[in-house]
Amino acid sequence: MGSNIIQCKQCGNPFKSAGGRMCPACMQEIENGFRKVANYLSIGDARFDPNVESIDELSERTGAAAWVILLLLREKRVVIRKPLKGGLTCRYCREPIALGDACDECSNKLAAQLATSKSARLPVMNPGSAKKYGVR
Ligand SMILES: [Zn+2]
Ligand SMILES: [Zn+2]
Numbered sequence: 386m387g388s389n390i391i392q393c394k395q396c397g398n399p400f401k402s403a404g405g406r407m408c409p410a411c412m413q414e415i416e417n418g419f420r421k422v423a424n425y426l427s428i429g430d431a432r433f434d435p436n437v438e439s440i441d442e443l444s445e446r447t448g449a450a451a452w453v454i455l456l457l458l459r460e461k462r463v464v465i466r467k468p469l470k471g472g473l474t475c476r477y478c479r480e481p482i483a484l485g486d487a488c489d490e491c492s493n494k495l496a497a498q499l500a501t502s503k504s505a506r507l508p509v510m511n512p513g514s515a516k517k518y519g520v521r
Contacts, residue, residue, distance in 0.1 A: 393407050438469065475491050
């Protein structure tokens with residue numbers, strides 16, 4: 386128990402951690418950046434400015450640091466519609482993606498895989514018999 390001194394994953398400064406891997410200054414920068422980007426993206430009905438082509442441009446327009454924007458997109462805390470230059474890539478096939486950590490194709494594949502492994506682990510109940518016996 387207790388907190389230890391670790392190096393911030395982002396800026397490398399040592400800090401007293403209560404479990405997190407980033408220092409309070411970096412956490413603060415993420416929150417500030419989130420507010421800036423969220424404000425910018427929700428202006429009008431444009432959830433995304435079509436003129437912005439890269440993370441750097443978005444960073445310039447919002448004033449949020451590029452690493453903060455990438456982190457927010459990775460965690461899907463802000464939403465954009467198209468992949469940006471210098472932006473995220475699918476962790477499986479390396480295709481550029483707008484947000485999250487996998488492209489649609491790979492997340493579909495993954496979901497299908499998950500569904501099969503789940504049904505393999507769980508006892509399979511015949512939906513027909515479940516209805517007959519009034520099991521919900
Ligand atoms: Zn830091
Ligand atoms: Zn992919």
